[in-house]
Amino acid sequence: MTLHHQTGGPARARAPKWLDRLAPYGFIAPFVVSFALFFAIPSIVSIGLSFTRYSGYGPVEWVGLRNYRSLLDSPNFHQSVLNTLFYWLVPLVPMLGGAFLLAMVVRSKLTRWGRIYKPLLFIPQVMAPVAAGLVWRVILSGNGVVNSVFGLDVNWLGDPDAMKWGVVLLLVWRGLGWYFVVFLAGLTSIPNDLLEAAEMDGTTAWQRVRHVVLPLMRPIVLFALVIDTIASLQLFTEPNLLVGGAGSTTGAPPSAAPVMNQIITNISGGQFGLAAAVGWLMFIAIAVFSVVQFRLFREER
Amino acid sequence: MTPPPSRLRHTLRGVLAFSACAVLAASALTACGSDDEGAGGGNVELTLQVWGDTKYAEDQFKVYQEQYPDQSKGQTMKVLSAGKTDTDSINKFRLELSSGKDIPDILQLNYSWVPEFAEAGVLSDVKTLADPFLPNVSQAAQRLMQYDGKYVAFPYEVKSKLWYYRKDLFQQAGIDITQVKTQADFVAAGQKLKAKFPKSNVWNLGTNPATYDWQMIAAGNGAKYATKSPCAFVVGTDPGTAQAFKAIKDLRNSGVVETKIDDWTPEWQTALADGTIASTLNASWFPAFLTQYAPDLKGKWGVTTWPEIGGAVGGSESAGSVFVIPAKSKHKKEAAEFLGRTLMDAKGTKAFAKIGGYVPNVIALQDDPELTNHPYFGTELSTAFKAADKDYKVFAFDPAANKEQVALSNAMTKYLTSNDAEPTTYLKAAQDELTAQVGCPFKS
Numbered sequence: 001m002t003l004h005h006q007t008g009g010p011a012r013a014r015a016p017k018w019l020d021r022l023a024p025y026g027f028i029a030p031f032v033v034s035f036a037l038f039f040a041i042p043s044i045v046s047i048g049l050s051f052t053r054y055s056g057y058g059p060v061e062w063v064g065l066r067n068y069r070s071l072l073d074s075p076n077f078h079q080s081v082l083n084t085l086f087y088w089l090v091p092l093v094p095m096l097g098g099a100f101l102l103a104m105v106v107r108s109k110l111t112r113w114g115r116i117y118k119p120l121l122f123i124p125q126v127m128a129p130v131a132a133g134l135v136w137r138v139i140l141s142g143n144g145v146v147n148s149v150f151g152l153d154v155n156w157l158g159d160p161d162a163m164k165w166g167v168v169l170l171l172v173w174r175g176l177g178w179y180f181v182v183f184l185a186g187l188t189s190i191p192n193d194l195l196e197a198a199e200m201d202g203t204t205a206w207q208r209v210r211h212v213v214l215p216l217m218r219p220i221v222l223f224a225l226v227i228d229t230i231a232s233l234q235l236f237t238e239p240n241l242l243v244g245g246a247g248s249t250t251g252a253p254p255s256a257a258p259v260m261n262q263i264i265t266n267i268s269g270g271q272f273g274l275a276a277a278v279g280w281l282m283f284i285a286i287a288v289f290s291v292v293q294f295r296l297f298r299e300e301r
Numbered sequence: 302m303t304p305p306p307s308r309l310r311h312t313l314r315g316v317l318a319f320s321a322c323a324v325l326a327a328s329a330l331t332a333c334g335s336d337d338e339g340a341g342g343g344n345v346e347l348t349l350q351v352w353g354d355t356k357y358a359e360d361q362f363k364v365y366q367e368q369y370p371d372q373s374k375g376q377t378m379k380v381l382s383a384g385k386t387d388t389d390s391i392n393k394f395r396l397e398l399s400s401g402k403d404i405p406d407i408l409q410l411n412y413s414w415v416p417e418f419a420e421a422g423v424l425s426d427v428k429t430l431a432d433p434f435l436p437n438v439s440q441a442a443q444r445l446m447q448y449d450g451k452y453v454a455f456p457y458e459v460k461s462k463l464w465y466y467r468k469d470l471f472q473q474a475g476i477d478i479t480q481v482k483t484q485a486d487f488v489a490a491g492q493k494l495k496a497k498f499p500k501s502n503v504w505n506l507g508t509n510p511a512t513y514d515w516q517m518i519a520a521g522n523g524a525k526y527a528t529k530s531p532c533a534f535v536v537g538t539d540p541g542t543a544q545a546f547k548a549i550k551d552l553r554n555s556g557v558v559e560t561k562i563d564d565w566t567p568e569w570q571t572a573l574a575d576g577t578i579a580s581t582l583n584a585s586w587f588p589a590f591l592t593q594y595a596p597d598l599k600g601k602w603g604v605t606t607w608p609e610i611g612g613a614v615g616g617s618e619s620a621g622s623v624f625v626i627p628a629k630s631k632h633k634k635e636a637a638e639f640l641g642r643t644l645m646d647a648k649g650t651k652a653f654a655k656i657g658g659y660v661p662n663v664i665a666l667q668d669d670p671e672l673t674n675h676p677y678f679g680t681e682l683s684t685a686f687k688a689a690d691k692d693y694k695v696f697a698f699d700p701a702a703n704k705e706q707v708a709l710s711n712a713m714t715k716y717l718t719s720n721d722a723e724p725t726t727y728l729k730a731a732q733d734e735l736t737a738q739v740g741c742p743f744k745s
Contacts, residue, residue, distance in 0.1 A: 053740070056395035058421055070737035075730060076711050141567040155561050158507045160718055253509040254711040268388045269703035270395065270417060274738055
């Protein structure tokens with residue numbers, strides 16, 4: 001008895017063998033074609049572009065490694081790299097640590113109204129980065145909420161030493177809700193039985209977190225770290241909107257400009273080769289950091 | 302009932318034949334359309350690329366149609382906004398040049414971009430096309446049309462340097478604005494103002510001053526960032542640039558300038574309205590913002606020409622904005638006629654200026670009572686504008702202007718936050734970086 005007779009479905013002619021073989025390729029073709037057209041081919045072209053001087057039209061001049069050398073020698077490039085590392089590393093602990101703690105609290109029996117806290121904490125993430133940047137410009141202005149509430153006289157938007165901290169505040173505020181949801185999802189996957197068994201064994205809350213929750217959350221923490229690293233190294237909107245000024249032609253000042261500004265200003269200035277070189281340096285940095293993180297956090301077999 | 306195979310084939314053949322005919326007919330019609338555009342007397346669709354709102358350009362064409370029905374007969378205009386900023390428009394234009402497709406007939410530009418495209422040879426020489434209108438416009442407008450001695454643009458907005466000040470506060474402090482002629486006078490006026498109003502300042506210069514603040518000084522003192530022959534950056538040793546940088550730092554240290562407030566911050570808007578910033582050295586576009594920030598101070602703000610700051614007599618703010626006709630434009634003659642009539646001819650310019658609210662470049666209109674009475678400044682604005690026209694100068698922009706602006710902004714911030722009195726170290730660093738990254742600035 002054939003299957004369609006068993007299932008009661010109508011009898012169908014079997015598709016030709018070649019069609020069976022080709023069908024899966026047909027299904028993935030739209031992705032493969034668009035990936036090749038809009039990502040792979042432009043990426044390969046941009047490698048070539050990074051060894052040239054090209055203004056977007058007209059002749060292309062081969063300059064070898066000059067673009068890379070000039071960037072690696074540039075004090076402004078060094079400064080923007082340091083700024084980007086600052087925006088990555090400084091908010092890392094308060095943002096991921098804070099999100100983890102909040103997720104633990106909401107998941108625990110201590111909190112009654114978890115359903116209220118979840119959307120409340122996620123709201124900043126829903127807000128468009130541009131809107132958030134503009135709102136925080138007002139909050140951090142001389143007479144803004146932060147200075148008024150804490151009785152400070154900090155020039156968050158103009159003082160080169162303070163402006164980066166203003167950006168960090170914005171990043172933590174925006175990122176907290178996102179990582180909170182990520183960690184909460186991870187915590188939900190930990191069986192209650194396991195935690196209850198540990199509790200019955202007489203473990204303290206800290207011991208349960210240290211020896212049960214954290215090891216099981218390892219893949220989630222790795223995911224959060226990699227996502228945060230990529231997002232931080234590609235950071236652009238927040239610092240430029242917060243300390244760049246609406247009428248600024250150059251975005252954030254050098255003391256606060258992220259490395260992405262090097263790409264944007266080079267494209268604006270018709271230096272496509274330099275912009276491509278910055279892009280590839282960023283790609284290498286992201287790849288290196290991601291590999292290191294995977295190595296450090298990979299699960300022991 | 303299904304048709305027999307032969308009938309099905311016949312039906313399919315019919316459908317295919319019909320489709321082929323339809324495609325051919327559509328192609329023929331399209332071709333007819335493009336032929337019409339190419340012919341002189343037929344329908345012409347001009348394309349104009351701007352950034353931001355398309356309203357003013359659309360109004361400009363409406364004025365052209367109303368005032369010059371014969372010249373505009375059979376013409377329509379498609380106004381395209383390429384993005385929010387002029388940089389968006391430039392990036393789009395570069396793509397258009399690269400592909401050779403969709404190149405607009407007219408492109409709006411800030412003058413600082415003109416050298417790049419003029420050096421690359423992608424702009425039309427408009428001397429012959431603009432010749433009939435040239436005697437109508439001011440010297441400043443004529444200067445704005447040129448790059449390297451060639452006429453490559455039509456003048457839209459001449460951006461003059463203007464000094465805005467609180468008339469009421471200056472008067473109470475006993476400051477005679479006509480006697481403020483040098484940087485020392487300016488500081489002295491600030492001290493007088495502070496004696497009477499301790500919280501008031503004569504300018505605001507934060508640690509990240511807007512590029513135009515020092516660029517306006519550099520535009521008037523003969524500064525240059527690069528030379529064409531030999532093709533090299535010279536900003537590291539350029540005395541004009543150093544003088545402009547030093548003037549900014551000296552003024553910040555003078556005690557009469559607000560040093561915590563940068564332009565375009567929320568504090569700036571408040572300070573302009575509450576007297577903390579009682580005067581500002583700015584440009585002719587500033588009234589559009591001041592009237593929004595301090596609407597209640599109508600009649601209390603005055604305007605005049607700049608004193609000599611950093612050795613600068615006259616100058617401009619980025620020269621101004623212009624319209625250019627790309628060399629590959631399909632309708633150069635029609636585009637030039639439209640621009641000439643609405644920007645350089647008294648009848649069209651007056652009608653457009655009344656809608657657009659900008660200061661016209663046509664000499665005959667500079668005293669026209671219908672255009673000179675500004676709702677906020679009265680006649681003072683046009684008087685100051687005319688006075689600034691006399692010393693109007695265009696900065697020696699080169700094709701690497703955008704890159705220079707970024708490098709020098711960085712240098713300025715580092716210089717202002719340092720203890721160094723001279724900016725030489727920072728300017729040399731900027732020159733080294735520009736040389737390493739750009740090489741010859743005049744090579745596209």
